[in-house]
Amino acid sequence: MTAEATNLSAAPMAAAGPRNRPGRGQQIRGYLRRNPSLGIGVAMIAGLILFSLIGSLFVDERMARPLSAPPSQPPTAAHPFGSDSQGRDLFAVLVYGTWLTVRLGLVAGAIGVLIGGALGFISAYFGGWTDRIINFVTDVLLTVPALLILVIVASAIKEGLTPTTMALIIAALAWRRPARQIRAQVLVMRGAGYVNTARISGAGPFEIIFCELVPNLLPFLVASFVTAVSAAVLASIGLEAMGLGPKNAPTLGMTIYYMMNFSAFLLKLWWWIVPPIAALVILFVGLYLINTGLDELSNPRLRRRA
Amino acid sequence: MYLIYVLRRFVMLFLVVITAASLNFFVPRMSDKNPVLEKITEMSESSAPGSVDMQNLLTVFNERFGLDRPLWEQYLSYIGDMLTLDLNYSITSYPTRVADMIAQALPWTLGLMVTATLIAFLLGTVLGALTVWRKDSRLLQITVPVVMVFSAIPFYLIGLVLIYFLAYRAGWFPIGGGYSITSFPGWNWEFIADVMRHSILPASSIVIASIGIWALGMRGMMVTVQGEDYMNFAEAKGLTSRRMFLRYAVRNAILPQITQLALFMGQLVTGAVLVEIVFGYPGMGSVLLQAVDYLDYYTIYGIVFVLILAVAVSMLILDLVYPLLDPRTRAQSH
Numbered sequence: 280m281t282a283e284a285t286n287l288s289a290a291p292m293a294a295a296g297p298r299n300r301p302g303r304g305q306q307i308r309g310y311l312r313r314n315p316s317l318g319i320g321v322a323m324i325a326g327l328i329l330f331s332l333i334g335s336l337f338v339d340e341r342m343a344r345p346l347s348a349p350p351s352q353p354p355t356a357a358h359p360f361g362s363d364s365q366g367r368d369l370f371a372v373l374v375y376g377t378w379l380t381v382r383l384g385l386v387a388g389a390i391g392v393l394i395g396g397a398l399g400f401i402s403a404y405f406g407g408w409t410d411r412i413i414n415f416v417t418d419v420l421l422t423v424p425a426l427l428i429l430v431i432v433a434s435a436i437k438e439g440l441t442p443t444t445m446a447l448i449i450a451a452l453a454w455r456r457p458a459r460q461i462r463a464q465v466l467v468m469r470g471a472g473y474v475n476t477a478r479i480s481g482a483g484p485f486e487i488i489f490c491e492l493v494p495n496l497l498p499f500l501v502a503s504f505v506t507a508v509s510a511a512v513l514a515s516i517g518l519e520a521m522g523l524g525p526k527n528a529p530t531l532g533m534t535i536y537y538m539m540n541f542s543a544f545l546l547k548l549w550w551w552i553v554p555p556i557a558a559l560v561i562l563f564v565g566l567y568l569i570n571t572g573l574d575e576l577s578n579p580r581l582r583r584r585a
Numbered sequence: 586m587y588l589i590y591v592l593r594r595f596v597m598l599f600l601v602v603i604t605a606a607s608l609n610f611f612v613p614r615m616s617d618k619n620p621v622l623e624k625i626t627e628m629s630e631s632s633a634p635g636s637v638d639m640q641n642l643l644t645v646f647n648e649r650f651g652l653d654r655p656l657w658e659q660y661l662s663y664i665g666d667m668l669t670l671d672l673n674y675s676i677t678s679y680p681t682r683v684a685d686m687i688a689q690a691l692p693w694t695l696g697l698m699v700t701a702t703l704i705a706f707l708l709g710t711v712l713g714a715l716t717v718w719r720k721d722s723r724l725l726q727i728t729v730p731v732v733m734v735f736s737a738i739p740f741y742l743i744g745l746v747l748i749y750f751l752a753y754r755a756g757w758f759p760i761g762g763g764y765s766i767t768s769f770p771g772w773n774w775e776f777i778a779d780v781m782r783h784s785i786l787p788a789s790s791i792v793i794a795s796i797g798i799w800a801l802g803m804r805g806m807m808v809t810v811q812g813e814d815y816m817n818f819a820e821a822k823g824l825t826s827r828r829m830f831l832r833y834a835v836r837n838a839i840l841p842q843i844t845q846l847a848l849f850m851g852q853l854v855t856g857a858v859l860v861e862i863v864f865g866y867p868g869m870g871s872v873l874l875q876a877v878d879y880l881d882y883y884t885i886y887g888i889v890f891v892l893i894l895a896v897a898v899s900m901l902i903l904d905l906v907y908p909l910l911d912p913r914t915r916a917q918s919h
Contacts, residue, residue: 418597419604422897424855427873427889428612434877435616513739517859520741521874535745539863544753544760552753556745560738567737 310576317572323565327377327558334374342371343529354550361550363534364541372529373554379442380531381562383515386446388508391453392500395507398454399461400488403469410462417458425452426517433523440525445518449511456510457503464499468492498576505573509566516559531555531562591905598901605893606667610660613885620676620880621646627677627879650676650883663886672887677879683887686872693763694861694868697784698853701791706846708792709799714835716800717807729800736797741859744790748863751786758786761865787864791856802845806838813837844903851899855892 311318341347348362355361360369402413432448433440468474477491493500518524519532522540526533534555537543543551625642647653651662666673672683712732716725735743752758764770764779810816811834819833861870869888876884 419601422601423605424892431612563737
């Protein structure tokens with residue numbers, strides 16, 4: 280967002296050369312000053328996770344289950360966020376639900392980037408038929424609307440769905456975009472001088488991938504991870520809002536589903552409606568800000584464009 | 586050379602659609618639920634006990650839909666159906682044809698989504714173009730980042746926020762539905778006005794959530810165009826700023842936006858599913874969700890196949906048109 284405007288200050292720093300290179304802490308501080316959205320985003324996500332961690336010290340997980348509080352209570356001292364119409368304590372729901380949803384995103388995002396990254400590297404590095412087959416599979420799966428596959432799979436195993444299986448279902452499709460993006464990046468880097476040097480000096484393909492390519496792609500991988508986390512949370516909330524999520528877990532998406540299904544709007548239970556939406560908005564905006572903040576890191580060309 | 590490229594793309598389209606359709610066939614079969622049993626259970630629950638001969642119905646329906654035959658036979662006849670665009674009958678609401686169900690739901694979905702997408706596209710593109718052109722306007726420089734942050738929030742959440750403030754607190758709009766229960770569907774002004782009133786919130790949620798995406802794309806293109814030689818030339822010729830903006834900058838920057846729009850349209854219906862659920866809007870999403878609930882194979886197959894086809898064909902058209910428009914991609918494709 281503001282990357283372009285503040286980039287002028289970046290140029291002399293980059294040109295300073297190795298002799299009087301600023302220290303690591305100073306570098307990070309400089310980066311954060313140029314990309315304030317990264318800091319804000321990290322603070323938002325950290326705030327959510329902290330809320331969830333600290334909250335879990337004060338409230339029992341069982342309070343997030345139905346019948347643990349009197350139903351449809353507005354916020355009181357005993358139940359600071361009130362309770363829903365089936366008697367879940369909404370403070371407990373938010374504390375445990377936030378963590379469940381964030382964890383799902385992290386797990387699915389990590390799996391997505393690992394598998395997608397591996398496929399992307401293999402595909403770009405080996406080329407030929409390997410590349411063609413991997414590419415074809417990715418193509419096909421990108422054509423099929425992901426949400427629909429997820430809807431069908433989730434409905435097929437609706438009974439006994441847990442937050443962990445949910446994360447795995449979503450991870451099963453989370454690798455498609457990273458695979459495509461990482462492949463494109465590796466294709467560009469494959470011809471770089473240092474890769475050729477390594478090859479001539481007798482390094483094997485896996486050595487080149489792990490010692491030469493991966494470290495250089497790290498910023499890009501981090502950015503792709505953030506995108507994958509965001510996409511995974513998006514998909515999970517979508518599924519859960521349709522009622523295809525884990526019925527017995529108080530995730531944020533399930534809370535949205537219950538809220539819609541039990542007509543919280545008609546019953547005028549605002550304390551049931553506002554917190555989960557607010558938590559999700561903070562989560563999505565936070566991830567988005569981190570992503571834009573990482574732009575410069577993963578795409579150094581942005582730094583020069585001013 | 587272009588002909589070979591076209592042929593290759595068509596073969597690719599065929600393979601992609603067949604593979605995607607096969608996935609579509611096998612995934613619902615992973616469930617241990619039986620759609621016919623679901624239907625019959627529902628029937629017997631809603632009628633007098635003992636009045637439904639379950640065993641007989643089960644046999645009749647299994648035979649009617651070929652569910653008693655081996656899986657590979659069912660698969661082959663399914664692929665045959667899809668290739669001839671025969672979408673078969675719905676199991677749950679037999680004897681309604683799936684094609685008829687889609688035909689009834691599609692206008693709602695398309696009407697809402699196409700209108701909302703076009704509005705978002707226009708607003709976003711204008712906004713994106715103006716931020717680059719009018720760097721001095723503070724209002725614009727603040728609006729665009731805000732609009733972009735909105736694009737990070739999924740539209741169904743924006744929808745819920747809108748329902749909360751405008752329908753629930755202010756009471757200006759209905760909380761959901763496609764039209765009021767009291768109004769009678771028909772081509773009269775009263776009904777049309779009612780439908781419009783019901784569509785404002787869902788449409789706004791889509792517009793708010795996607796303006797940023799269009800603005801970002803247009804901004805990127807405008808920045809690139811501004812550095813081009815013909816812009817300097819136009820300035821040297823002494824053209825008015827307005828003319829330069831419209832005829833030179835926007836005209837050249839808008840092409841990728843329009844291709845994006847074409848791609849977006851292919852995926853519209855998928856995006857509609859959740860909006861329809863949040864707003865209880867009658868359309869493809871609602872039909873699909875109900876079909877998934879009862880595991881109505883043929884309705885699921887039909888709707889998903891239409892979606893796959895829409896996405897694949899819009900991608901094909903883009904791939905075929907691109908080399909004609911942009912010589913650089915033409916060189917690459919050979």
